[in-house]
Amino acid sequence: xxxxxxxxxxxxxxxxxxxxxxxxxxxxxxxxxxxxxxxxxxxxxxxxxxxxxxxxxxxxxxxxxxxxxxxxxxxxxxxxxxxxxxxxxxxxxxxxxxxxxxxxxxxxxxxxxxxxxxxxxxxxxxxxxxxxxxxxxxxxxxxxxxxxxxxxxx
Amino acid sequence: xxxxxxxxxxxxxxxxxxxxxxxxxxxxxxxxxxxxxxxxxxxxxxxxxxxxxxxxxxxxxxxxxxxxxxxxxxxxxxxxxxxxxxxxxxxxxxxxxxxxxxxxxxxxxxxxxxxxxxxxxxxxxxxxxxxxxxxxxxxxxxxxxxxxxxxxxxxxxxxxxxxxxxxxxxxxxxxxxxxxxxxxxxxxxxxxxxxxxxxxxxxxxxxxxxxxxxxxxxxxxxxxxxxxxxxxxxxxxxxxxxxxxxxxxxxxxxxxxxxxxxxxxxxxxxxxxxxxxxxxxxxxxxxxxxxxxxxxxxxxxxxxxxxxxxxxxxxxxxxxxxxxxxxxxxxxxxxxxxxxxxxxxxxxxxxxxxxxxxxxxxxxxxxxxxxxxxxxxxxxxxxxxxxxxxxxxxxxxxxxxxxxxxxxxxxxxxxxxxxxxxxxxxxxxxxxxxxxxxxxxxxxxxxxxxxxxxxxxxxxxxxxxxxxxxxxxxxxxxxxxxxxxxxxxxxxxxx
Numbered sequence: 329x330x331x332x333x334x335x336x337x338x339x340x341x342x343x344x345x346x347x348x349x350x351x352x353x354x355x356x357x358x359x360x361x362x363x364x365x366x367x368x369x370x371x372x373x374x375x376x377x378x379x380x381x382x383x384x385x386x387x388x389x390x391x392x393x394x395x396x397x398x399x400x401x402x403x404x405x406x407x408x409x410x411x412x413x414x415x416x417x418x419x420x421x422x423x424x425x426x427x428x429x430x431x432x433x434x435x436x437x438x439x440x441x442x443x444x445x446x447x448x449x450x451x452x453x454x455x456x457x458x459x460x461x462x463x464x465x466x467x468x469x470x471x472x473x474x475x476x477x478x479x480x481x482x
Numbered sequence: 483x484x485x486x487x488x489x490x491x492x493x494x495x496x497x498x499x500x501x502x503x504x505x506x507x508x509x510x511x512x513x514x515x516x517x518x519x520x521x522x523x524x525x526x527x528x529x530x531x532x533x534x535x536x537x538x539x540x541x542x543x544x545x546x547x548x549x550x551x552x553x554x555x556x557x558x559x560x561x562x563x564x565x566x567x568x569x570x571x572x573x574x575x576x577x578x579x580x581x582x583x584x585x586x587x588x589x590x591x592x593x594x595x596x597x598x599x600x601x602x603x604x605x606x607x608x609x610x611x612x613x614x615x616x617x618x619x620x621x622x623x624x625x626x627x628x629x630x631x632x633x634x635x636x637x638x639x640x641x642x643x644x645x646x647x648x649x650x651x652x653x654x655x656x657x658x659x660x661x662x663x664x665x666x667x668x669x670x671x672x673x674x675x676x677x678x679x680x681x682x683x684x685x686x687x688x689x690x691x692x693x694x695x696x697x698x699x700x701x702x703x704x705x706x707x708x709x710x711x712x713x714x715x716x717x718x719x720x721x722x723x724x725x726x727x728x729x730x731x732x733x734x735x736x737x738x739x740x741x742x743x744x745x746x747x748x749x750x751x752x753x754x755x756x757x758x759x760x761x762x763x764x765x766x767x768x769x770x771x772x773x774x775x776x777x778x779x780x781x782x783x784x785x786x787x788x789x790x791x792x793x794x795x796x797x798x799x800x801x802x803x804x805x806x807x808x809x810x811x812x813x814x815x816x817x818x819x820x821x822x823x824x825x826x827x828x829x830x831x832x833x834x835x836x837x838x839x840x841x842x843x844x845x846x847x848x849x850x851x852x853x854x855x856x857x858x859x860x861x862x863x864x865x866x867x868x869x870x871x872x873x874x875x876x877x878x879x880x881x882x883x884x885x886x887x888x889x890x891x892x893x894x895x896x897x898x899x900x901x902x903x904x905x906x907x908x909x910x911x912x913x914x915x916x917x918x919x920x921x922x923x924x925x926x927x928x929x930x931x932x933x934x935x936x937x938x939x940x941x942x943x944x945x946x947x948x949x950x951x952x953x954x955x956x957x958x959x960x961x962x963x964x965x966x967x968x969x970x971x972x973x974x975x976x977x
Binding site for chain 1: 529530532533644646647649650653654656657660664666667669671672695698699701702703704705706707708870871872873875876877879880881883884887888891893896897900903904907911912913914929930933934937938942
């Protein structure tokens, strides 16, 4: 991505976010007569943020068009997207099938995603996934007395 | 004196001592592995402290802090990659010493002067914190607002090359902190009808998301590349690779570097990442042979490691005396205090003096443990570097999930973790710094409550902010700092 596009885009997002916060802040009931109510501070923060958004936007527009940022590459994007999906699946899995099985599955697939092709050892990954999940589960549930999710069927 | 004895008795028991040893060990491992940090170590272990008594839990967190800052020197010296930003300048002379076959001597010096630096920071904490806390009892809303604003400004300005992005990050932190019940009148804001948001976001999942999840996603970008750690063999000769004559010859360098580390550490937002560079430059500029710096001389390592560790005790000063965290690690320590219902600030000394002195003693004990562990176990820590990152990061992720869930025993905090991890990764891609978000998130309620209280009591009159000397001084410092950074940016653009 070009540095200019990157900065202009982020400045615009900051501006939009400020506008949204200001809008919601202005809807807050005015309960304190002298005006220092719950909407006061968010309005100030949103106004300040919009100024910063504008500054970043202008900085972006003044940036040399030829400047490029370091890219991630196709394989990198794929690994990041897969890791994010795995995190979401782990979160959902914890609630549905319980912590232990979800952690084993998550660890196994995350090892696969994060390791270079030549270092992929399926058997070893499965072993480490089971061993480390069990160790974490036992340490937290027995050692620290935490109640971890057991899923719908737990 | 009674408080000192009480603090010492609290720490010299089996469980706090064991936790200090465990904390320093884990902290050193986190500090030594590039990409992991003291911040991540403390964040990860915060939830574990829920079930503990305050003294053992704070001992563990303090030990993680000491270990995390000290561990960075191992990789900085051996493989030219600083484990943490606090050891950046240790690479300048540490790695050349390794290349010259003096890796063991460089490690020994780094370990010894990390210890000396920590002791210097502790001494300042012991002697300065109590009078500051006594003085801070006189502070009101005006002073607290001004100090919090100054802290936030410093953090925002020093967290990257772009002041506007730093301030935007801090403002984002403020906005996130506004979600939930507002201070003073208890109005529910920005909750979008989601009941889980009534109490706002919990600190732990926000921290873990921004620092740990985003780091894993960043690591995923290059996960397909084959990476090898070429760790050289080393021997540590004599007493920490040095002798009495050299220690005597380096005392000016050590004291100057310690003073820089302490000065920088007390100021919110700057931290060990900057102090090690400043002290290295100071050592070079005052040396009779500045041309030798960078070629592998002990002076550079001594300057860097004394300064970064001296900042540990110094960074605790604003936290324990004012309740204002100076950086992300102390922000997390603040979380640790709050978990146990302890509110840091001037009243802490009056209401919970034994606990404060327990922290002081824990810091001292942790620094001694760090010295022994690194001296005798440095080979073990180096061996840990051989564990592939795909194992380490994935297991850390599982612990982050457990840690986030444990905050309130609800899945909402797990989803918060994922959301803030994604936000952190996006911020990385758009070059927005994290520390201001965290500081904004923590200081937001303090800023809002004190500003509103002050304006309500003065009936919208802003003059009391300028009539009260402490408040006026910090507001002036904040404005001056912004002006300096702004002028410097314009000057650089002109060049």
